[in-house]
Amino acid sequence: MNDPNGMLHYRGTYHFYFQHAPDSLVWDTMHWGHATSADMVHWEQQPIALDPAVHPGELWSGGGVVDGRNTSGLKDGDHDPIAVFTGTQGVRMFYSLDGGMTFAAYDEGRVIAQPSGHESRDPKVVWHEPSQTWAMVVWSDDNGNGADFFVSPDLRTWERTDRYVADWLFECPDFTPMMLDGVVTWVLRDGRGSYVVGDFDGREFRTDWTEPCTITVNPGGAGGPYYAAQSFDNMPDDRVVTMAWQGLNRGSVWTGNASFPVQQRLVATPDGPRVFSLPVDEIASLRRSTTSYDAQLVTPGAPLLTEVDATSYELEATFDVSGAVDGSFVFRLRAGADGSSAREVTYDVSAGTLDGVPVSPDADGILSVRLLVDRGQLAIFAADGVYYACYNVxxxxxxxxxxxxxxxxxxxxxxxxxxxxxxxxxxTSE
Known part of the structure; x- marks a missing residue:
């Protein structure tokens, strides 16, 4: 698998579609794989959603929406139409009338939106509430990297209204409304998690940012430990939740995995608005036993957690570093009796860095660190989510x-x- 696609919530079920080569351990003829979940944590594999033997065009990355207003006029039965968008050098639409399980090509798979440039791909669609219209962003190479903007009243007819050009914006754009101090603000990001914050009036996107920030502190390219994150459409309570592709994890009969879903919020900081990320609260349903320690002074030569034996776990810690001037604390992961460990996570008090990246405690001198550890994954969160690292280990x-x-x-x-x-x-059946 690679990029997440068409992620959406519909009637209590989360649908995770993804780029999938079912007969290959490397990138090959793309299908859309499919998994469903009631909580974004426990998943069930479903049959392939888009198959090039059935669905026309190149079925590369794209987005999906629930047409709960039936703006498309495609509703036929009890279910709301679910529309997904994909294609290279032109956008095609496929729609489902059975709750996202099977899809038909709209108008025999004709191109419904034509981006500028020689190459284009990865359409992402979102509802714009003030104008009561749909908006689409698509990566293209017209005059360099960038995103074309389209608008539509019905998901079927699209008008190109704007283009945002930026060298950093390559592939898999995600376009998300997020609240900032009670005001809807728009976040535009690309495949590696670079993003800018701005305004969108339903036709044009504007930002005064000249350089992007990144979602993770370890941005990389396609095939790395974090790429092509996409947000769920039609989320309950308007939460913004994303999942990404981790490309370095592999076994004897499979390649690639999805990152653990994170809830994101836009926070005003002294440096400007920033996206903060934390694991979705639903992770609590996976917890089967817990080891806890009271507040104490940790000293050299007296490590904690030495009695723990674990392969998949969540670790939460807070430190009061307000009076500390030097030293480091280190989490040693998958440690052996011989003194070895597979990975270390280190906070340097004097430098104020977590694994070499500047991270500040809060105003009271408290620093929070949270780790998710699995057999092939490591996610690190700190300072309430301003720090987010996503690795394959x-x-x-x-x-x-x-x-x-x-x-x-x-x-x-x-x-x-x-x-x-x-x-x-x-x-257990999986």
């Missing part, structure tokens, strides 16, 4: 044990520490 082959340790190089005040063992996301 092949723990099974790099580790000599399943231990976990918290160590320090100087006395540091721990205010809380909890480790949750996590159950599998898959039914």
């Amino acid at each position: 092949d723990f099974d082959t790099t580790s000599t044990g399943n231990g976990v340790q918290l160590t320090t190089t100087a006395p540091l005040r721990l205010t809380s520490l909890t480790l949750h063992h996590l159950s599998s996301i898959w039914p």
Whole structure:
């Protein structure tokens, strides 16, 4: 698998479509795979949603929406139409009248929107409430990297209204309305998670940002540990939740995985608006047992968590570093009795950096760190989500044990520490 596609929520079910080569361990003829979930945590595989033997065009990355207003006029039965958009060098639409399980080509698969430039792909569609219209962004190479903007009243007829040109904006745009101090603000991002914040009037996107920020502190290209994140459409409570493709994880009969879903919010900071990311609250349903520690002073040579044996877990810790001037705390992951570990996560108090990236505690000197560890994945969150790192780590082959340790190089005040063992996301039948 690679890019997430057409992610949406419909009548209590989350639909995760994704780029899929069912007969290959490398990128090949693209299909749309499909999985469903009631909580974004426990998943069930479904039959392939888009198949090039049945659905015309190149079925590359794209978005999907629930047409709950029946603006398309395609409704025929109890279900609202679900429309997905894909195609290269021209956008095609496929629609479902059975709740997103099977799809038909609209108008025999003709191109319904033609972006500028020689190359284009990855349409993403979103509803614009003030104008009561649909908006689409599509990557294209006209005058360099950028995104074409289209609008439509009915998902079937599209007008190109704007183009945003930026060297950094390459592939898989996601366009999301997010609240900032009570005002709807728009976030435009690309495949590697670079983003800018601006305004959208239903036809044109405007931003005064000259350089983008990044969702993760470790942005990379296609095939890396974080790429092509997309937000769910039609979310309950208007939450913004995204999942990305992690391309470095692989087994003997499969390649690629999805990142754990994160809820994102736009926060005003002294440096301007920033996207903060944290795991969705539904992760709590995976917790099967918990190890906790009271507040205490952690000293060198007296590590914590040494009795833990775990492969898939969530670790939450907070530190009071307000009075500390030097030293580091280190989480050693998949540690062995021989002193080795597969990965370390280090906060340097004097430098104020987490794994080399500047991270500041809050106004009271409290720093929060949260880790999600699985056999092939590591996600790191800190400072309430301003810091987000997403990695593939092949723990099974790099580790000599399943231990976990918290160590320090100087006395540091721990205010809380909890480790949750996590159950599998898959039914036993999977």
